[in-house]
Amino acid sequence: MNNSDPATLIKFEKVSKRYRNFQALREVSFEVKEGEIVGFLGPNGAGKTTAMRILAGFFPPTSGRVFVGDVDMSKHPHQAKQVIGYLPETVSLYPDMRAIEYLRFVAKLKGVPAHELKGHVRGKMSFCGLIEVGHCLIGRLSKGYRQRVGLAQALIGDPSVLVLDEPTTGLDPTQIKEIRDLVRALGQNRAVILSTHILPEASMLCNRVMMIHQGEILASGTVDELAACLKNREAIHVTIKDRKDKDLALRLLKSIPGVEDLKAAEDVKGETFLSFETSGAARAEDLRPRIAKLFVEHGISIMEVQKLNRTLEDIFLTLLKEGKLGRRSS
């Protein structure tokens, strides 16, 4: 096992899940290797929690196979679950237990040997910043601290696979930052898969992102790769000084091949905003100098020409528009 290639720790092979008459996952396949933090990114109802519950061994898929390391989850569920730490979407903690008691209880359940138990739990509490609240009742802890208890619980037994379902949902900005810092530190020698509907979170935390929608993976790659595959659709905004030049400006822009989706708006002072997307031939060159020159030649005063960087949000929306929307019938 000591070769240079990182091991594949999670593997989904054409995993589908049907709840009664609702198809929640459709032939989802992917792998996650040791050292990777991979994000499941998608809107509510996309199927993220369903996929994570299957991975955590909560219920089996309707069809398809799940491997944790080399272990087939359907054949050896107990063995597979042993190497998985799971932070569910809503952590069900015991409000009347003290944090430290609860974590020791989890450690016992997970089979941490008795003589190591206290030290093991203390290590996880220390990592998650829980030492000073260890003796507080869980029910009295803030949401941020409860989430840390949930994370510490997932870390007990040193699982090589961590499954974190929307780890920052419902937390305030300071708590979000703390949880994100913890998650980042966890990615080192494990496979971490986390779900989020927050696009910047995925780009901040994850080496790789899988965009999931209506139970299907629409796209997968690093944030940069996903952006690159849409690079031929860039957006440019031009602000001109005077609304009287609007029609001329629109005509000039229309004459440039590859300019699409042209829109115009103006503000009360008469400043006019033109925006458009570029594709095909227009992509190779940066159109900004050409537009500036063209407008100046025609006596149009430019306030600003701006190329917009695509965010994950744009990418996601574009994939939805161009791709696989409306394949719901089943």
Ligand SMILES: Nc1ncnc2c1ncn2[C@@H]1O[C@H](COP(=O)(O)OP(=O)(O)O)[C@@H](O)[C@H]1O
């Ligand atoms: N136990 C269930 N029975 C029926 N439908 C379910 C069940 N759990 C989830 N669903 C449906 O499956 C879809 C995916 O849900 P979920 O996996 O929770 O998505 P996400 O976590 O991405 O928001 C949703 O439309 C949801 O309503």
Ligand SMILES: [Mg+2]
């Ligand atoms: Mg969910």
